[in-house]
Amino acid sequence: xxxxxxxxxxxxxxxxxxxxxxxxxxxxxxxxxxxxxxxxxxxxxxxxxxxxxxxxxxxxxxxxxxxxxxx
Amino acid sequence: xxxxxxxxxxxxxxxxxxxxxxxxxxxxxxxxxxxxxxxxxxxxxxxxxxxxxxxxxxxxxxxxxxxxxxxxxxxxxxxxxxxxxxxxxxxxxxxxxxxxxxxxxxxxxxxxxxxxxxxxxxxxxxxxxxxxxxxxxxxxxxxxxxxxxxxxxxxxxxxxxxxxxxxxxxxxxxxxxxxxxxxxxxxxxxxxxxxxxxxxxxxxxxxxxxxxxxxxxxxxxxxxxxxxxxxxxxxxxxxxxxxxxxxxxxxxxxxxxxxxxxxxxxxxxxxxxxxxxxxxxxxxxxxxxxxxxxxxxxxxxxxxxxxxxxxxxxxxxxxxxxxxxxxxxxxxxxxxxxxxxxxxxxxxxxxxxxxxxxxxxxxxxxxxxxxxxxxxxxxxxxxx
Numbered sequence: 001x002x003x004x005x006x007x008x009x010x011x012x013x014x015x016x017x018x019x020x021x022x023x024x025x026x027x028x029x030x031x032x033x034x035x036x037x038x039x040x041x042x043x044x045x046x047x048x049x050x051x052x053x054x055x056x057x058x059x060x061x062x063x064x065x066x067x068x069x070x071x
Numbered sequence: 072x073x074x075x076x077x078x079x080x081x082x083x084x085x086x087x088x089x090x091x092x093x094x095x096x097x098x099x100x101x102x103x104x105x106x107x108x109x110x111x112x113x114x115x116x117x118x119x120x121x122x123x124x125x126x127x128x129x130x131x132x133x134x135x136x137x138x139x140x141x142x143x144x145x146x147x148x149x150x151x152x153x154x155x156x157x158x159x160x161x162x163x164x165x166x167x168x169x170x171x172x173x174x175x176x177x178x179x180x181x182x183x184x185x186x187x188x189x190x191x192x193x194x195x196x197x198x199x200x201x202x203x204x205x206x207x208x209x210x211x212x213x214x215x216x217x218x219x220x221x222x223x224x225x226x227x228x229x230x231x232x233x234x235x236x237x238x239x240x241x242x243x244x245x246x247x248x249x250x251x252x253x254x255x256x257x258x259x260x261x262x263x264x265x266x267x268x269x270x271x272x273x274x275x276x277x278x279x280x281x282x283x284x285x286x287x288x289x290x291x292x293x294x295x296x297x298x299x300x301x302x303x304x305x306x307x308x309x310x311x312x313x314x315x316x317x318x319x320x321x322x323x324x325x326x327x328x329x330x331x332x333x334x335x336x337x338x339x340x341x342x343x344x345x346x347x348x349x350x351x352x353x354x355x356x357x358x359x360x361x362x363x364x365x366x367x368x369x370x371x372x373x374x375x376x377x378x379x380x381x382x383x384x385x386x387x388x389x390x391x392x393x394x395x396x397x398x399x400x401x402x403x404x405x406x407x408x409x410x411x412x413x414x415x416x417x418x419x420x421x422x423x424x425x426x427x428x429x430x431x432x433x434x435x436x437x438x439x440x441x442x443x444x445x446x447x448x449x450x451x452x453x454x455x
Contacts, residue, residue, distance in 0.1 A: 011366050033355065034355060040378060042408055
């Protein structure tokens, strides 16, 4: 089972450029805040749907086998 | 003040033919002062033509001189026609013009191009290499350029840019071009090569094919060329022989192709920002630290988010509140992700789109929602 096309969203992953130094006014506090933003771990759009589809497929299979066993 | 005349050397017909073989693929616009750059590098006459996609550098005979000149493309065409097979011409520049002389009987004079001549240099980015006969590379480049036979919908065909992936791995160089999006067969062509490293690089295959198919390198059918690139961060793929080098610009498809545009937009707005190696951008906009990420899906999307609270565990009350907020927001949304409350907005990102309306919308929401939610649900503000 695959996700519908409009669910198939994924971030660009190509390493397009070397990590950049902050293009900043030289304010250390701004540079630190930008660093922290890059260190945050955010969920990826495709990750949820992949997991959800696996759960749905497993549940469907489990229901089918229960029904066929007359449970 | 008149610059001193300079003798550019006695140029053989074979050198003119090599430059001419690249000229039609560039077509420098004479009216805009463009032309063929001619200068001296390491004691050798060096010609260069450049466009957004490719830069061709042709190394000619040894002759030291100091200047750098832009010759209108017609100068090379004229010299090639004036010089008999196996012959040569003398070339001088003086008073903003260039003169060609053949056997002291024929002479042609042109004005130099008015654009500022700038020699482009490339270096230090080869990580992956493949050495193979030039004719093998030329053949697979030509075949990968072929269009599906009898296409029924040219608009659909043109929906994807003419890019192909060049891959080097385990003794082969491969070219891959996708046509499945229009129902035709994807194509993979390859040739054996002496390889070093693994990796791939995307180029405009029309430029690649055009330059390789037109150029003359020498008379030996087994002359070898080196293909090299840095698959991670390289801007150019190089194809180099003894007397020439071609540098093809990296191309990307889908959302990745808008990465440079996004950075350019931030730079034009003087926005403090930095990027990581995965293409995520952190930007400080109106005092709000934001995360920008390009997503591929049905179309390229820019996701702009700002984390307004850290360390907030999920609770029924919080999730109910976020749901109510979402039902009343327009274009922006708020969600809980890894114990962070995140405000975000997704927007289709293409050539016509500026990121600033989205940045503004998210910044406005983040400023108000962060304060409001922290009062009710705790957590820490970014930077606290």
